[in-house]
Amino acid sequence: MSAARHTILALLLILAQGALDNYINLSVYLDIFLCLFIVLALPPKWGSIPSMTAGFVLGLAVDILGNGIPGMNAAAMTAAGVCRKGIFELTAPKEKEKREGIDTMGLRNFVLYSMPLVLICLTVYILLDSSGFRPVGLCLARLGISFVVNTLLMAILYMISIDRNRRR
Amino acid sequence: MKGRNQYILYLINFIVFILLETVALRLISHNSVLQRTELVKSISTVTNVFSGGAGNISRYFSLGKVNRRLAEENVQLRRENDRLQAALSDLAVPDSLLTESPLFDYIPALVVSNSTDRLHNILIINKGKRDGIAADMGVVTDRGIVGYILSAGEKYSKVSSILDIDNMASGTLTGSNTFGVIQWDGKTARRTVMHDIPVHTVFSEGDTVVSSGYSLIYPPGIPVGTVSGQMLRDGVNYDLTIDLFEEFSRLRQVYVVSRRDIQELNDLMDDQQEKGGEQS
Numbered sequence: 295m296s297a298a299r300h301t302i303l304a305l306l307l308i309l310a311q312g313a314l315d316n317y318i319n320l321s322v323y324l325d326i327f328l329c330l331f332i333v334l335a336l337p338p339k340w341g342s343i344p345s346m347t348a349g350f351v352l353g354l355a356v357d358i359l360g361n362g363i364p365g366m367n368a369a370a371m372t373a374a375g376v377c378r379k380g381i382f383e384l385t386a387p388k389e390k391e392k393r394e395g396i397d398t399m400g401l402r403n404f405v406l407y408s409m410p411l412v413l414i415c416l417t418v419y420i421l422l423d424s425s426g427f428r429p430v431g432l433c434l435a436r437l438g439i440s441f442v443v444n445t446l447l448m449a450i451l452y453m454i455s456i457d458r459n460r461r462r
Numbered sequence: 463m464k465g466r467n468q469y470i471l472y473l474i475n476f477i478v479f480i481l482l483e484t485v486a487l488r489l490i491s492h493n494s495v496l497q498r499t500e501l502v503k504s505i506s507t508v509t510n511v512f513s514g515g516a517g518n519i520s521r522y523f524s525l526g527k528v529n530r531r532l533a534e535e536n537v538q539l540r541r542e543n544d545r546l547q548a549a550l551s552d553l554a555v556p557d558s559l560l561t562e563s564p565l566f567d568y569i570p571a572l573v574v575s576n577s578t579d580r581l582h583n584i585l586i587i588n589k590g591k592r593d594g595i596a597a598d599m600g601v602v603t604d605r606g607i608v609g610y611i612l613s614a615g616e617k618y619s620k621v622s623s624i625l626d627i628d629n630m631a632s633g634t635l636t637g638s639n640t641f642g643v644i645q646w647d648g649k650t651a652r653r654t655v656m657h658d659i660p661v662h663t664v665f666s667e668g669d670t671v672v673s674s675g676y677s678l679i680y681p682p683g684i685p686v687g688t689v690s691g692q693m694l695r696d697g698v699n700y701d702l703t704i705d706l707f708e709e710f711s712r713l714r715q716v717y718v719v720s721r722r723d724i725q726e727l728n729d730l731m732d733d734q735q736e737k738g739g740e741q742s
Binding site for chain 2: 341342343346347350353354357363364365366368369372373376422425
């Protein structure tokens with residue numbers, strides 16, 4: 295994914311996340327992390343520090359735009375940012391040409407790549423939001439539903455955003 | 463080299479991660495009372511665990527210092543005890559006139575070498591001439607007589623243990639106030655023998671034996687052990703078996719006893735010996 299394309303996508307997703315947080319009342323069992331896709335789509339050669347910083351800044355932007363408690367999204371997306379490179383290394387295909395970016399890794403591998411990061415991000419967010427993990431039942435349901443929905447959303451965003459020419 | 467760089471990189475990543483998460487958590491705690499309460503609770507739990515562990519470690523490493531402080535405190539208490547005992551024995555004299563300093567000085571020392579399995583057992587202590595140690599000074603603990611200084615080096619001194627078959631000390635049976643000679647029989651480090659107890663002496667097993675004070679070496683009243691057996695010798699005296707209070711195999715902290723008027727007493731004894739020689 296080119297830098298320009300990535301920047302435009304980032305801006306759009308931040309705005310969409312802000313609108314979602316401000317104007318749409320979702321269930322208490324559902325937390326949407328559209329901006330996580332921006333972290334997932336960062337170039338694989340980026341190290342953990344740039345990924346973490348990007349996650350932190352994006353999370354903070356979402357917190358401010360979404361009128362939430364500042365720091366919640368930032369903490370969650372920083373945690374995802376620190377693990378991004380390691381998880382990419384584990385889930386990307388072995389072939390060198392397919393490891394250049396998310397465009398070339400294929401949907402299946404992308405889903406495998408996004409799942410643990412979605413889970414990390416949600417776990418940190420729910421942990422902070424519910425100040426622990428209480429009540430457990432509600433938190434687990436929230437985590438489960440949000441995980442499924444966010445993974446699907448990441449897959450959809452992947453399908454929409456990837457550079458098809460490059461994928462071929 | 464590559465592995466080292468990798469390690470440094472991981473470390474930097476970790477530090478940046480902690481930094482960013484700290485900033486995020488600070489923001490959260492500043493903006494939400496509930497989250498702040500829970501965060502403070504979690505942080506205090508973690509810090510309590512760490513400070514508890516750190517406290518235990520530092521306490522462990524400061525045990526030596528504590529031990530030295532206790533030993534010094536013990537010396538002070540012994541001096542005070544001596545002073546009070548002297549005051550008690552001079553009841554007729556008003557306290558204001560008792561300006562005399564305590565009779566015994568105590569120098570704390572640590573045993574650096576010890577033996578209990580020979581007939582002539584000796585100890586080495588970590589104090590010597592430069593600490594004021596001289597030959598023939600007594601060595602005691604709060605649980606008994608240990609021996610006397612055989613020779614003093616600059617930093618270390620050799621002690622003839624009470625567990626030496628040639629070493630003798632004067633003891634008193636507290637129940638009957640009878641004196642006897644304490645001399646080890648070489649059998650076990652847990653027991654010694656008190657000789658020359660007259661047959662008419664009333665005593666029972668379990669009676670305590672203390673140092674008599676009829677020696678120039680040991681102060682009076684140092685506990686030695688308890689009577690655990692008796693044997694009639696020559697039909698006129700008992701030999702009492704004494705269970706020692708002090709465990710010599712675990713001996714560590716001792717006190718060297720220095721008698722302040724030792725020179726005067728030695729001079730007196732020398733005079734007496736000279737007179738005895740002239741008369742004969």
